Amino acid sequence: MADRTVDVAVIGAGSAGLNARRTAEKAGASTVLIERGPHGTTCARVGCMPSKLLIASAEAAHGVATAGRFGVEVEGPVRVDGAAVLERVRRERDRFVGFVLDSVDELPPEVRLDGAARFVGPTALAVEGHGTVEARAVVIATGSTPFVPPALDPIRDHVLVNDDLFELPDLPESVAIVGGGFIALELGQALHRLGVRVAIFAHSRNLASLQDPVVRESAASLLGGELALRRCAGLEVSGDPERGFLVRWRDDAGASGEETWQHVLAAAGRTPNLAGLDLERAGLALDANGRLPHDPATLQAGDAPIFLAGDVTDEKAILHEATDDGRIAGANAARFPEVSAPPRRAHLAIAFTHPEIARVGADFASLDPATTRIGSVDYADQGRARVMGANAGTVRVYGACGSGRLLGAEMIGPRVEHTAHLLAWAVQEGASVNELLARPFYHPVVEEGIRTALQDLGAQLEMCEARDPHGLEGGPGD
Numbered sequence: 001m002a003d004r005t006v007d008v009a010v011i012g013a014g015s016a017g018l019n020a021r022r023t024a025e026k027a028g029a030s031t032v033l034i035e036r037g038p039h040g041t042t043c044a045r046v047g048c049m050p051s052k053l054l055i056a057s058a059e060a061a062h063g064v065a066t067a068g069r070f071g072v073e074v075e076g077p078v079r080v081d082g083a084a085v086l087e088r089v090r091r092e093r094d095r096f097v098g099f100v101l102d103s104v105d106e107l108p109p110e111v112r113l114d115g116a117a118r119f120v121g122p123t124a125l126a127v128e129g130h131g132t133v134e135a136r137a138v139v140i141a142t143g144s145t146p147f148v149p150p151a152l153d154p155i156r157d158h159v160l161v162n163d164d165l166f167e168l169p170d171l172p173e174s175v176a177i178v179g180g181g182f183i184a185l186e187l188g189q190a191l192h193r194l195g196v197r198v199a200i201f202a203h204s205r206n207l208a209s210l211q212d213p214v215v216r217e218s219a220a221s222l223l224g225g226e227l228a229l230r231r232c233a234g235l236e237v238s239g240d241p242e243r244g245f246l247v248r249w250r251d252d253a254g255a256s257g258e259e260t261w262q263h264v265l266a267a268a269g270r271t272p273n274l275a276g277l278d279l280e281r282a283g284l285a286l287d288a289n290g291r292l293p294h295d296p297a298t299l300q301a302g303d304a305p306i307f308l309a310g311d312v313t314d315e316k317a318i319l320h321e322a323t324d325d326g327r328i329a330g331a332n333a334a335r336f337p338e339v340s341a342p343p344r345r346a347h348l349a350i351a352f353t354h355p356e357i358a359r360v361g362a363d364f365a366s367l368d369p370a371t372t373r374i375g376s377v378d379y380a381d382q383g384r385a386r387v388m389g390a391n392a393g394t395v396r397v398y399g400a401c402g403s404g405r406l407l408g409a410e411m412i413g414p415r416v417e418h419t420a421h422l423l424a425w426a427v428q429e430g431a432s433v434n435e436l437l438a439r440p441f442y443h444p445v446v447e448e449g450i451r452t453a454l455q456d457l458g459a460q461l462e463m464c465e466a467r468d469p470h471g472l473e474g475g476p477g478d
């Protein structure tokens with residue numbers, strides 16, 4: 001006999017879990033929200049917000065350090081007060097976390113259970129310190145944990161992850177960052193701009209998850225032009241906090257080297273938090289990659305009344321996708337066995353590097369070369385970008401022969417954070433390239449660069465239609 005019976009139990013009070021519980025309650029279900037760690041969400045506590053706060057300080061330092069090219073002279077070298085930078089990061093971060101804590105505190109005590117949950121039956125959970133909960137349906141929204149690659153095994157106990165970085169009392173002298181995803185690039189460039197000696201050791205094939213080789217190489221050359229970005233084929237580490245950490249590397253081109261670092265930070269992806277949930281007691285098994293198989297549309301795990309939401313799905317690891325997952329999983333859990341698959345938003349992922357990087361719409365790798373055309377712009381000579389001294393970057397836009405629709409884009413360039421939104425909205429609307437070109441473009445703005453790429457794409461789409469009405473020739477490889 002369970003200590004408590006509810007309609008929907010949600011494991012994990014992150015952005016996905018909070019939204020799942022709220023949605024299930026709105027659908028009329030009784031709920032419990034179970035959290036094993038500190039409340040406040042990964043995004044606000046150790047993710048999106050503190051990383052963007054660090055980047056804001058780095059931008060300020062970089063702006064002052066490079067003001068000379070605009071004829072603005074600053075006396076003496078820029079001095080960064082590392083302790084003050086991190087103090088502001090934590091102060092502002094705590095404000096954001098405070099809003100989440102307020103919303104959790106508003107929950108009635110019977111809804112909020114603080115303790116780790118694990119399955120003890122198909123929909124029964126044991127919650128540390130609270131006995132057992134029997135639910136009609138369960139949402140697993142347990143998030144993810146930084147992955148520490150095996151190459152770092154010799155120093156595993158000393159490796160920093162993003163959570164640790166924001167708690168340092170002062171900026172370190174040096175950090176070797178292992179990983180090439182958006183977290184590695186954002187943190188690496190920010191630390192570099194704040195005067196920390198940094199090298200990023202990225203896997204040769206991954207840079208901010210870019211799939212388009214032209215944009216990926218543009219990103220490698222722009223970021224690599226500013227800081228040490230090594231596309232590694234091999235890495236060996238040794239050492240300890242007293243002597244420092246020796247990193248020996250070998251890159252794709254055959255170059256190699258070694259250097260000693262104060263810290264090594266792992267930003268090489270994240271692993272879904274599924275260990276310790278005793279999923280076998282719910283009749284569920286992980287696949288060979290350690291993921292819990294589920295329907296990406298309904299988020300249901302097999303036929304069970306169990307749904308996944310957020311980073312634990314190991315799909316997108318993006319905040320707005322996690323909250324959308326929460327909404328879908330919460331509704332489906334409340335209405336189980338009736339489940340639905342609401343439409344999803346166009347894909348949009350942004351790395352807040354400088355220049356910024358974004359991916360929009362369809363995966364480049366999934367595009368059919370026979371029916372896809374590519375338009376591009378190089379920001380080197382783009383008017384507004386030159387005015388701002390930010391004239392670097394490449395945008396590639398993809399369109400469909402026949403329909404003329406915009407399918408997606410990969411981009412690195414000035415203010416891509418904003419232009420990527422315009423393109424993502426257009427992809428979601430199903431707009432054609434010609435429809436987009438009929439919209440207003442003010443002068444002088446960076447959006448004019450996007451217009452150039454769309455004009456290039458429009459011309460190629462006209463040709464593919466004229467040459468082959470079925471669009472069977474050419475494609476991304478042309």
Ligand SMILES: Cc1cc2nc3c(=O)[nH]c(=O)nc-3n(C[C@H](O)[C@H](O)[C@H](O)COP(=O)(O)OP(=O)(O)OC[C@H]3O[C@@H](n4cnc5c(N)ncnc54)[C@H](O)[C@@H]3O)c2cc1C
Nearest residue numbers: 012014015016036037042047048117143310311317318319
């Ligand atoms: C450094 C960094 C920067 C980022 N920047 C951005 C950005 O700029 N934009 C963006 O869109 N996304 C960003 N992200 C990604 C974003 O933060 C995540 O996609 C999002 O926070 C995932 O939310 P979630 O609810 O799935 O997980 P979480 O917020 O991690 O919530 C999961 C919760 O489950 C709890 N839990 C786990 N196991 C159990 C258990 N057994 N019992 C009870 N509770 C449990 C955990 O304690 C945790 O509180 C960033 C991430 C990082 C790390």
